[in-house]
Amino acid sequence: MSPTHDSTSDVTRAVLSYFLRHPQAADTLEGVARWRLLEEAVQRTTAETDAALGWLVSAGFLCRVAVTGNAPVYCLAEDRRAEAERFLGLPDGSPQSNSGSAG
Numbered sequence: 001m002s003p004t005h006d007s008t009s010d011v012t013r014a015v016l017s018y019f020l021r022h023p024q025a026a027d028t029l030e031g032v033a034r035w036r037l038l039e040e041a042v043q044r045t046t047a048e049t050d051a052a053l054g055w056l057v058s059a060g061f062l063c064r065v066a067v068t069g070n071a072p073v074y075c076l077a078e079d080r081r082a083e084a085e086r087f088l089g090l091p092d093g094s095p096q097s098n099s100g101s102a103g
Contacts (some may be wrong), residue, residue, distance in 0.1 A: 014039075020033070062074050063076075
């Protein structure tokens, strides 16, 4: 029996790849669509966030701290706080500028 669907489509390959990685998996059409959408959203969001973090570090708003044996950690560059607030258009003395001092 010859497949009538485009066997080279990204969706087809992603679904087959999932079942190859999880040979015990079984799901409905809706279930497969749901995990595919979730997986794609996570990958897209991760890529977008990585790009945003890279830009914020290069702009000096965030610091990237290497952690031995773990992924790097990002934090606010305190010396650039005022510039970061101006970049976001926040008013002076906004709650954002004091959020780290309350606990």
